[in-house]
Amino acid sequence: QKEVEQDPGPLSVPEGAIVSLNCTYSNSAFQYFMWYRQYSRKGPELLMYTYSSGNKEDGRFTAQVDKSSKYISLFIRDSQPSDSATYLCAGHSGGYQKVTFGIGTKLQVIP
Amino acid sequence: GAVVSQHPSRVICKSGTSVKIECRSLDFQATTMFWYRQFPKQSLMLMATSNEGSKATYEQGVEKDKFLINHASLTLSTLTVTSAHPEDSSFYICSARPGEVGYTFGSGTRLTVV
Numbered sequence: 001q002k003e004v005e006q007d008p009g010p011l012s013v014p015e016g017a018i019v020s021l022n023c024t025y026s027n028s029a030f031q032y033f034m035w036y037r038q039y040s041r042k043g044p045e046l047l048m049y050t051y052s053s054g055n056k057e058d059g060r061f062t063a064q065v066d067k068s069s070k071y072i073s074l075f076i077r078d079s080q081p082s083d084s085a086t087y088l089c090a091g092h093s094g095g096y097q098k099v100t101f102g103i104g105t106k107l108q109v110i111p
Numbered sequence: 112g113a114v115v116s117q118h119p120s121r122v123i124c125k126s127g128t129s130v131k132i133e134c135r136s137l138d139f140q141a142t143t144m145f146w147y148r149q150f151p152k153q154s155l156m157l158m159a160t161s162n163e164g165s166k167a168t169y170e171q172g173v174e175k176d177k178f179l180i181n182h183a184s185l186t187l188s189t190l191t192v193t194s195a196h197p198e199d200s201s202f203y204i205c206s207a208r209p210g211e212v213g214y215t216f217g218s219g220t221r222l223t224v225v
Contacts (some may be wrong), residue, residue, distance in 0.1 A: 096208060101155045103154040
């Protein structure tokens with residue numbers, strides 16, 4: 001079992017839709033969770049960084065963490081074609097410990 | 112925001128030669144940097160953790176003599192792929208953590224060995 005499981009997609013949605021991206025993880029030591037956006041042939045860009053369970057909102061993006069079920073989500077409101085990219089979830093236990101990534105979900109927002 | 116600069120963005124080299132990739136933290140000091148490798152349709156795989164002034168820590172299965180890492184200053188880490196072969200062709204990305212926030216990544220280096 002991978003430490004971080006993520007459906008690779010692809011996921012296609014119409015412009016303006018609410019997008020829901022999800023991951024599950026198995027490592028109980030994870031305390032910090034991240035979502036990255038990666039465009040083709042580019043390095044990942046940090047979107048959200050959260051600690052423990054709860055919600056965090058930043059503009060059109062909302063990250064949710066449920067440690068009891070080991071489930072993390074990213075919601076994108078009013079999706080735009082420019083949101084088309086691969087979204088990577090990740091977790092780590094703190095400090096400079098190893099970050100473990102999911103495989104990434106490829107999202108396509110259709111105009 | 113914190114920026115990690117990585118060069119070159121693309122490199123093509125002949126089999127048997129060595130290639131050096133640079134990773135710089137532009138507006139913060141990074142005592143620790145991370146090197147990842149990413150194959151198509153696969154996740155980021157940590158290769159090694161680079162520590163300023165000391166030896167790098169390599170992940171299991173990563174050949175330290177093939178992937179030489181040097182972290183000579185608080186803002187620069189380099190990865191040298193020695194005696195490169197076509198199977199080393201991949202996307203290499205460095206990362207650092209500018210304080211108590213998430214990790215910042217460089218733009219990546221696409222290595223093609225012919």
